[in-house]
Amino acid sequence: MVKAKTTTKALTGPRQLKLMVPEYSGAYAEGSGFPAENGWKAIFVNPSVYYESYIDVNLAMDDLTMFPQAAILQDPGIYTKTDDSADLLNSLQVIDIVSTKQLDPTTLVSNIVTGNAASAMLGTDDDFNQIIMGTWRLMAVNSNLGLSNTIHTTVDVKDFSSASPFAQDRLWFYRFLIPIKTIFPPGDVLGCPASRFVVQVIVGQEDDLPYMMRLKNSYELQQL
Numbered sequence: 001m002v003k004a005k006t007t008t009k010a011l012t013g014p015r016q017l018k019l020m021v022p023e024y025s026g027a028y029a030e031g032s033g034f035p036a037e038n039g040w041k042a043i044f045v046n047p048s049v050y051y052e053s054y055i056d057v058n059l060a061m062d063d064l065t066m067f068p069q070a071a072i073l074q075d076p077g078i079y080t081k082t083d084d085s086a087d088l089l090n091s092l093q094v095i096d097i098v099s100t101k102q103l104d105p106t107t108l109v110s111n112i113v114t115g116n117a118a119s120a121m122l123g124t125d126d127d128f129n130q131i132i133m134g135t136w137r138l139m140a141v142n143s144n145l146g147l148s149n150t151i152h153t154t155v156d157v158k159d160f161s162s163a164s165p166f167a168q169d170r171l172w173f174y175r176f177l178i179p180i181k182t183i184f185p186p187g188d189v190l191g192c193p194a195s196r197f198v199v200q201v202i203v204g205q206e207d208d209l210p211y212m213m214r215l216k217n218s219y220e221l222q223q224l
Contacts, residue, residue: 012064017199019173027078028188038180043106046113047074050105051175060169063205068163070200071133073175077193079139079151081179091140092151094192095176098133098199100168101126109178118160124143133199134160134172165206173197 014162026035026049033047040049059066073096081092097103097119103126111117111124118136135157142153177192177222 012203012205014069015066015201016205017055017171017197017198017201019053019055021053021173021195021197023077023194024049024051024177025189025190027190028186028190030186033184034190034204039184041105043109045106045180046109046178048109048111048176048178049190052102052172052175054102054170054172054222056170058169059203064203065167065206066201066203067165068132068199068201070198071161071163072198072212073133073135073195074198075193075195078191079193080191081151082185082188083191085165091138091155091180092190093176093178093180094137094139095174095178096133096135096175096197097131097172097174098197099126099130099169099172099174100132100166102172105174105176108174109176112176112178118158120162121159128162129164129166131160131162132164132166133140133197134162136160144199162201171199193195200204219221 024038024040026032026037027123028047033042033044034049036042036049040051042049057066059105079092079094095112095118099119103119108119115123117123119134120128120131137154138156140149140153140155141151175195179190
């Protein structure tokens with residue numbers, strides 16, 4: 001239950017959070033994987049790249065809670081990856097996450113690649129309520145278009161969002177590009193367009209008991 005606004009220095013009611021993510025383009029190098037470029041970081045355990053950032057929402061000072069209403073990623077543009085005809089496995093997993101907890105990117109990629117498990121699913125250490133937004137996409141080369149280095153087709157989309165209310169002071173944003181390949185020749189190109197996270201929320205004050213329980217659960221989950 002959201003209480004009527006009392007004494008607070010913060011704005012309550014509807015708010016929109018936005019976070020911009022730059023484009024990525026990098027070529028695979030033997031021994032180092034895809035390069036860290038333009039704010040994106042590299043993971044070599046399974047050659048992948050990710051982007052991590054955050055927004056300070058500063059809720060604790062006024063004992064406020066954010067209630068998510070909608071969360072989307074806007075990514076107009078082209079995803080690219082070299083089409084190696086010698087490799088029958090030549091697709092791309094794209095994962096986008098908004099979380100109330102800072103995630104371990106290497107563990108996340110390892111869980112996806114080896115366990116086929118996204119964050120907060122069985123077999124991972126993350127909690128469902130921490131994943132405000134979570135989307136998984138499988139993209140594949142459309143050879144009918146005659147553009148061998150361009151991924152045009154989204155084969156499948158899955159959602160693992162909780163949209164749970166939260167009272168943490170920081171919201172984390174992640175993008176992952178995880179190629180599915182057995183062969184990574186030098187010069188193999190991976191890229192994605194610039195994008196934007198948009199999270200629509202309502203800011204309000206809860207009754208004391210549910211608010212204190214939310215803070216308690218948040219603290220305990222942060223220790224995992």
